[in-house]
Amino acid sequence: MEASRRDFISLGIGLLGAAGGVAALYPLVRAMLEPSKIAALGAVVEVDISNLQPMQVRVTSWKGKTTFVIRLPEDFKADDYKLKEGALNSKGTTNYEILKGHPVFALVGICTHLGCIPLWKPQGEEASGGKPTFHCPCHGGYYTPYGDVIAGPPPRPLFIPPQKLEGNKLIIGEKGFVQELI
């Protein structure tokens, strides 16, 4: 009888001690391994678009990634771009289908081929049929202003970050007309 009571106490103390140890370890591990609140600081970016002119691109940083904020003319037509076949975003569509009707939107400005930053060519290039394009200088990728691939090696369109329009502010990183990173 005595022995079993002692076993019970030992087990109880052991379990309590282990629970206490884990509880103490939790803040320690988080403080040491995950100073990520700093990273979270860049997770929501507000861009004032009141001075953004049509066909103008403003470059900002969202989660440390180069991000383009672009305003297109209200009557901009993107139907006559010749797109590269099979280069679709994670929804299985073109970016144009998601973003049409939105004259102001943000795109992650990182070429989906090997991570270079595409250049904005509003006057157009030969490969884009003389229409405005994002041109990646590294390996010759061409994108429409919506980020869809026209030509070159990129396997998929530019990423679209979650974003919301509030008056004159485009809030990148909050759910709005784009709900998630596409």
Place this chain on the structure above:
Amino acid sequence: MGLIQRIIDWIDERAHVRELYKSLMIDYKVPKNLTFPYVFGVFALVTFVIQIVSGMVLLLYYKPSIADAFDSATYTIMGEIPFGWLFRHIHATGANFFMAIIYLHMFTGIYYNAYKKPRELVWIVGWLIYLVLILTALSGYLLPWGQLSYWGFIVTTEIPGSLADAPIFKDFFKAIAETIVLWMKGGYVVTDITLGRVFGSHVLIYPLLLLALVGVHLYLVRAAGISNPDGIEYDKKKHPDKFVPFHPYMTLKEGAYTMWYLAIFFFFVFFHISHFLPPDNFEPANPLKTPAHIAPEWYLLAFYEVFRSIPSKFWGFVAFSALLLFLLILPVLDWSPLKSARRRPLFFVAFLAFMYGSMALTILGSMEPTPLNAKLGMIFGAVVFGFFLSLPIISFIEYGWYKAKGGKEQ
């Protein structure tokens, strides 16, 4: 169970851990009549571990430069790092608790005369630990780079400068004083280099010294055996009934007390942190403006009061250095063959005077320096000095009693 057993067997065959465990925990016997104050040593050890662990987290994010120090402590650690605030709270609370526990530990050692043969080395190494601990506390105090940090450091480094007020050999003492102040500050002004030096001492040099000294201290305690509250040295072989195995008797008792200690500790961490992280220190250091009320941390107030209540800065400095020195040579001052205040009525009275005297000095040190307080400071300073100076006399009287009883302890 089988697998764990086999792993332990495997290790045991190579490292003889069972033997080690048995000799350190079971065969190591401690007096069975140890009283509550004997747990302060364990509390100190627990606090030391807490300080090292919480310090490691702070070290990851603190930046030791004048431009960054305040922001890294106040914004990065307190606001941006997950649980950074918790570890700063723990570290600040731990520093104060560490000093408090060490004082209680020292009072216990003095009360039970744990500095006497064969434990003189335990006491001397303990004194060294106390000294390094004060240096660690002072250096850590500068790091957050708040107003109190900065001015506390300035005032502390100016204290050895009091030597310049010597009544004789003025030039000699002045040179020494200036050299010490320069060494402590690393220059005439507090610069990035000073801060870096203080930082390096606080996070590496002093902790390494402490680790080594604490290791030696613990070894010496075990080598000499824990003192007995009765003040009688029993032979472990002749009186096995007076001893109990360290485990489980001491470990359980100390473990239970440690839980209470941690409960109180974390009560302060979570609910009363302003005692240890005062609001005044959340203002960045300004070398051109001294804060309205500046006093050392509470654990130095007794020394500070002795220092400031003596009109001459030089003699004030000598007096508080003498206090530190008296603590070191306690085994020599108190040479009586009798041990433990329980069996020494004269010593008991002297001890009470010493304890209340140093408490009174601490309280006075926190008050405004009025002429009355200075007079009281002199009186209680004399009481504390009286304790140390009365010890040889008490020892002489007790030696007479001891001889009259035929030179026996009992």
